[in-house]
Amino acid sequence: MIPFKLTDELLVKIEELIENKRETELASLLAEVHYADVAEIINELDEEHATYLLKLLDSEKTSETLTELDEDVREAILSNFSAKEIAGELDELDTDDAADIIGGLPKGIVQEVISEIEDREHAKDIVDLLRYSENSAGGLMAKELVKVNENWNVLTCVKEMRAQAENVTRVHSIYVVDDEDKLKGRLSLKDLLTTSTKTNIKDVYIPKVDYVNVNEKPEEVAKIMSKYDLEAIPVIDEIGRLVGRITIDDIVDVIKEEAEKDYQLAAGISQDVEADDSIWQLTKARLPWLFIGMMGGIGAASIINVYEGAFVKFPILLAFIPLMQATAGNVGVQSSAIVVQGLANDTIKGEVWGRLGKELLLGLVNGLALAFVFLFISHFGFDTSYLVSLTVGIALVTVIVNAAIIGTFIPIFLQKRGIDPAIATGPFITTSNDVLGILIYFSIAKVILNF
Template sequence: MTPFKLSEEFLAEIEQLIADQKDTEILALLEEVHYADVAEVINELTKDEATYLIKLLDTVKTSDVLTELDEDIREAILASLSAKEIAEEISELDTDDAADIVAELPKEMVQEVISEIEDKGHAKDIVDLLRYNENSAGGLMAKELVKVNENWNVLTCVKEMRAQAENVRRVHSIYVVDDEGKLKGRLSLKDLLTTSTKTHISEVYIPKVDSVNVNEDPEEVARIMSKYDLEAIPVVDEIGRLVGRITIDDIVDVIKEEAEKDYQMAAGITQDVEGDDSIWKLTRARLPWLIIGMMGGIGAASIINSFQAVMIQYKILLIFVPLIQATAGNVGVQSSAIMVQGLANDTVKGEVVKRLLKEFMLGLINGLVLASIVLLISHFAFNTEYLVSATICIALMSVIIIAALIGTFIPVFLDSRGIDPAVATGPFITTGNDIFGILIYFTIAKIILGF
């Protein structure tokens, strides 16, 4: 099957068919198109066109389409639908996706939509999920799962599984609970098929099963599922009762969102923003770090100003200021990026002192290589005196080592204080190392050249 690729021609054809209200041709054109691709098409339409298409397509398909739409587009479409129409759409969704959509509705409309859902059990599950914080395992989980009682025999178990599986799109695992609903373990399908129908589940289930609490942080859930290569993980409440499960598709979304957030923080953007957000929102997200960067530049300029005397006698030093600043910033960002990644993946092991010692040795090696190159360039390309060239090289090595240590220590320090260490990889490290680099550069020059 050839992957769908949205073209201007395809989009223009859809827009024209909508304008002409040629419903049959629209349905024929989109019949074999995956719901995620339909969502891509709708994201490019106007509000009225998008609403027309949603109302035209069958509920089974459009319910999935809604989960894939950009939030702004989905909000606009839902605002044009009645409570009954919204209820029909979310009735086809798993409870986690349905709860996410309901949570986006105006408060005065939530109760109306819930009351319009015909399946009261589904409605109850959605309401139950709404009470959990969206940034928790409870807010991420779905209610759909297959569970069996440890006191059932295999025959009863199979009958119950068949009934439960009708409401579950994908059966990743069979969970075992006791009479109070507490999670006891999981059931192997192979054991179920090869065991006598009269055997009790308590005799064949596997007691070891990874689970997470409803209040667990989504990033921690993602780490656990990634570490143990899980397709799904059960969620338990405060007393150990099985209340839901989280599947890999939800975790992929968490990982994607976290990566986007860290990337923006590393770039010095303090809020979760997108390219089509308002100018005011984008300004608020970017301006704080730009101000910090500007203050850092002013700080570096002040340091240079305090060494005006040396500029008259050793003008060549000024030429290498951009080199010192750029190298300090790059080394710091490299070191901090590795540390942030390690902290996020929980792969940073050992004492901080050992990590710093390792970075010191790495900085020393890199510094020797780069300083040797600069020594040759400064002496032969700029006709710099040997003592001045040596000064530049020693300062460069020192700056590289200090920048590597700062880039390693700051993320660990922030993480220990409960602050997202991703903030360290952006202007925070770059600006800090710019200032330290200039200060170290001229201080070493003053000591060696004696001005």
């Protein structure tokens, strides 16, 4: 498969065709392009061109493309659609995608759009979904699923399934419910294919079925589905009724977003931004962390100011400030990153004290290795006295051990407090280690050099 690649040439060509309103050429050019790729193209066009192109597609492709567009682009384009036109697109979509799109519409128009949806059953399902928080299993699930009553036989079941399957793009499991719609178990397509048509569902269904509660957090759903290799999971409400289904493609998005968020937090970027966002958006996401870092720098400056007298006697001490700071920062980030990942994957077990002990040992090993190399380099490279070298060496080990312990402890502490530990890596830990590192360095120098 030759993957679609959006080139500048293609974009220029499409814009030209739009300018000249060459509808047939555009239609034939895009006929073979997947809607996810069409969305990529439209994301790059200005609002007018984007609206024109989207309306040119056949109705099914228009609606599917809508689900793949960047949110801001989609909202801009839909502002040029009438309520009836939007409702027409929603009629073509699965309930979860339709609910996502409605969630981004201006409040004033939502009522009208919903009332224009032709399939009233579909509209009802969408309205149901709008009630759930985006940050819950309910906000992720779709109402489309295939369910059968435990009191039916295989024949009825196959008939019902055919009817239901019309609305369900992918059938993973057939869910079995009782007369009150409570989830009892599941049936596989394979079982249906290989069982006599007169058998009662009650006698063949598998009572063991994984499910999640409608209020479960998306990350938790992702963990369950990926751990147990599930491609779909049913969602039940507070009293056990089957209310929806989450499919793995939505979970893949959750996993990717989660990973990107953690990565950005570690790098000191506080919001979900992309390289192509505006300078203003990027500044909002980046500047707060830079201020935190700056406060650390100013804190460090105050410490250095206090010890100013010492530098007259031992000017060489100053030269190693960046070394202390860089080492403390690096060790802190390393330690916290491992703990943050371990917490996210549930692979951190046992006592906090055991973990701190291990980090202490690890810090000692790394610290001694670095200090040894430093003593070697400073002996040949710098004009330092024996005592100054010793000071820097001991400070290095202490600073590393300290940074390792802080880097380990802060994420665990945040997790216990219910705060996302990913926030701890990056500038937050670097900054506290900067200040502490310099303080430790000078305290040790003061003791050894006696100034």
